[in-house]
Amino acid sequence: AQKVTQAQTEISVVEKEDVTLDCVYETRDTTYYLFWYKQPPSGELVFLIRRNSFDEQNEISGRYSWNFQKSTSSFNFTITASQVVDSAVYFCALIWTSGTYKYIFGTGTRLKVLA
Amino acid sequence: DSGVTQTPKHLITATGQRVTLRCSPRSGDLSVYWYQQSLDQGLQFLIQYYNGEERAKGNILERFSAQQFPDLHSELNLSSLELGDSALYFCASSALQGNEQYFGPGTRLTVT
Numbered sequence A: 001a002q003k004v005t006q007a008q009t010e011i012s013v014v015e016k017e018d019v020t021l022d023c024v025y026e027t028r029d030t031t032y033y034l035f036w037y038k039q040p041p042s043g044e045l046v047f048l049i050r051r052n053s054f055d056e057q058n059e060i061s062g063r064y065s066w067n068f069q070k071s072t073s074s075f076n077f078t079i080t081a082s083q084v085v086d087s088a089v090y091f092c093a094l095i096w097t098s099g100t101y102k103y104i105f106g107t108g109t110r111l112k113v114l115a
Numbered sequence B: 001d002s003g004v005t006q007t008p009k010h011l012i013t014a015t016g017q018r019v020t021l022r023c024s025p026r027s028g029d030l031s032v033y034w035y036q037q038s039l040d041q042g043l044q045f046l047i048q049y050y051n052g053e054e055r056a057k058g059n060i061l062e063r064f065s066a067q068q069f070p071d072l073h074s075e076l077n078l079s080s081l082e083l084g085d086s087a088l089y090f091c092a093s094s095a096l097q098g099n100e101q102y103f104g105p106g107t108r109l110t111v112t
Helices: none
Strands: A003-005 A010-014 A018-019 A024-026 A032-039 A046-052 A059-061 A063-069 A074-079 A088-098 A100-106 A107-112 B005-008 B010-013 B019-024 B032-040 B044-051 B051-059 B064-068 B074-078 B087-094 B107-111
Touching: A003 A100, A010 A018, A018 A107, A024 A074, A032 A074, A046 A059, A046 A063, A046 A074, A074 A088, A100 B044, A100 B051, A107 B005, A107 B044, B005 B087, B019 B087, B019 B107, B032 B074, B044 B064, B044 B074, B074 B087
Parallel strands: A010 A107, B010 B107
Antiparallel strands: A003 A024, A018 A074, A032 A046, A032 A088, A059 A063, A063 A074, A088 A100, A088 A107, B005 B019, B019 B074, B032 B044, B032 B087, B044 B051, B064 B074, B087 B107
């Protein structure tokens, strides 16, 4: 069965530290999409990145970077030089197709960046 | 601002009642998704519509139903409400299935 595991429930770091949020997924489909979303204290979910299963290139966007490795079924998210504004809950999500589209979110990782 | 609007922001109602949550997608988006976020069950996908048609169904209870209208706005109807239905209900939209979803601010439902 398809599954998304975010084993880290909560992480606390001091400002300017680097932090990696782990996401491990399970799917037997060859076509799927992986996402990261951020949910700040205000509550609204914000899209961060989308990756399809055929694109294993890593991506960097400012202080954010993502490492997609099909061999280990992981899609990890690293924040470099963390800032207090990065404090939020981060969700990893999987979308796959088997006839119809299916959507599943991980349980989220709460990141606390301390000043 | 994601461009997705949801009304109302807060809703307090009693057990056994029925409520309707409303969502307007981003301009141009044809897909609308509904999610339920509760403390004990995390973020659960409920249902998706694409251009008026139901396209995917998740963990949606039979007491819940949704529809998408010709102007693409969507409504989620929750009936025979129970205490356990208290949660944050999000609507999201995307241009195509499989694309990134843009979430609205959510409707916080409290069932007393």
